[in-house]
Amino acid sequence: MFNVENIRKDFPILSRTVNGKPLVYFDNAATSQTPKPVIDAIVDYYSNYNANIHRGVHTLSQEATDLYEQARQKIQSHFNAKFSHEIIFTSGTTHGINLVAHGFSSLIKKDDEIIVSALEHHSNIVPWQMLCERTGAILKVIPMNEDGELVMAKYDELLSNNTKLVFVNHVSNALGTINPIEYIIDEAHKVGAAVLIDGAQSSPHIKANVQDLDVDFYVASAHKMCGPTGVGMLYGKEEWLKKLPPYQGGGEMIAEVTFEKTTYADLPHKFEAGTPNIAGGIVFGAAIDYMNAIGLEAIASYENELLEYANEKLLQIEGLKIYGTSKNKTSVISFNLEGIHPYDIGTILDKLGIAVRTGHHCAQPIMDYYKIPGTVRASFSFYNTKKEIDLLVEGVKKAKMMLS
The missing domain is CATH 3.40.640.10 (Type I PLP-dependent aspartate aminotransferase-like (Major domain))
Structure with a gap:
């Protein structure tokens, strides 16, 4: 059985704090974290x-x-x-x-x-x-x-x-x-x-x-x-x-x-x-x-569950737009808040211990297509949880309140 809490014990870095907050690592598309056996x-x-x-x-x-x-x-x-x-x-x-x-x-x-x-x-x-x-x-x-x-x-x-x-x-x-x-x-x-x-x-x-x-x-x-x-x-x-x-x-x-x-x-x-x-x-x-x-199929299934949960929660925030809405996708959400630069959102999230990527993600032609400077990218891995996604959603709401 897929047990995310047991899996998380394999990753020492997930127990650390950032800016006095428990680390929430959502920059997995840039690099994944490393388990103890590795x-x-x-x-x-x-x-x-x-x-x-x-x-x-x-x-x-x-x-x-x-x-x-x-x-x-x-x-x-x-x-x-x-x-x-x-x-x-x-x-x-x-x-x-x-x-x-x-x-x-x-x-x-x-x-x-x-x-x-x-x-x-x-x-x-x-x-x-x-x-x-x-x-x-x-x-x-x-x-x-x-x-x-x-x-x-x-x-x-x-x-x-x-x-x-x-x-x-x-x-x-x-x-x-x-x-x-x-x-x-x-x-x-x-x-x-x-x-x-x-x-x-x-x-x-x-x-x-x-x-x-x-x-x-x-x-x-x-x-x-x-x-x-x-x-x-x-x-x-x-x-x-x-x-x-x-x-x-x-x-x-x-x-x-x-x-x-x-x-x-x-x-x-x-x-x-x-x-x-x-x-x-x-x-x-x-x-x-x-x-x-662990099994790639089990990993993909769990990550898709995280993706659907995050999509639902983030889209409840007024003014939030998700870029990349293909039905066939992996656990990545790129989004912006209307009128707010993605870098500013990422900076506030970091103060809350939440690691996301901001910018054009080395894919500038995509950003040019959408006519935007970049996005906030939250990318989920099999060691992430829905509770962490809830923290992301609250962090985005806080950023919106502070920057609007």
Whole structure:
């Protein structure tokens, strides 16, 4: 049975106070909190296994290597990749996207077309703009509607034989909208285009099956999934990863080096130059174990309950508007109070111990569409409670009274 009070005991930070008030943490879309078993895994690595991997014959190196590669296999299993070497460790989602964008510089030519969506995080816009600047390719955008959903009829019109790449997030970080990625992938493949899905916001809520999706690339970050910062993963189909050139040069990613020529290592090491974030990779595996022990379906069901409760309560506040009203969304609410800047609301909430995010959430085109400077974003996780949502509602009411 899902027991939120027992789960909360796993998260030490939830017992602290902020500005003299119990912490209410509603900035989970930016980064999730870390449970004790994951913290313990960090301590265990540095206490018992700390050594460089893949290179040493000594026992510590071999043990650390085994733990690191076991974590890769856990990630492979979680996302159902066909091979463990299709999982590349990265520093996070942004790193994975840039790795792919850099690789396609040698495969894209002038007037080829690249499609992104209007719901993207800046990290899934800027690298493709840079790719277009390098190659002369053309960037096209799937528009959004007032509900914060992509207009699929326009996507169909954008697709052509000139389309080489399609890049869309699985879930909007700013609005919580779950995009119809199955349709997006299938239609792109019909014109021969490759597809990258940004799974940073979906991975804490949805267990993506990359083989069932038939997606070419999928990226995610550990710190959205109760793991540490500074580590993530890129899944790529084996045939694509073999086509792409290395992103960085250095140790580990080579087969042989001479001053005349260097040959590159096999997958996955071809894309993992230098000493990696060894502890981060191992602990990413521990975080996946933790979330799977609870169950992604149970997590999503409970979070949806929180979302519906918060929607109902917040909409009772006069002058409050929610942005992103898709029926298919994760536990994110972006809102504003009429006539009040979101930053001011966030500042007052912080004084009450309530952590929310304000601003454009690295999704400025979305804010431009709505003609607003930003929103207050409350994002809920499986360790949050309805009582905390009640505190948020009272805090928003207090902010309204003070700022109106």
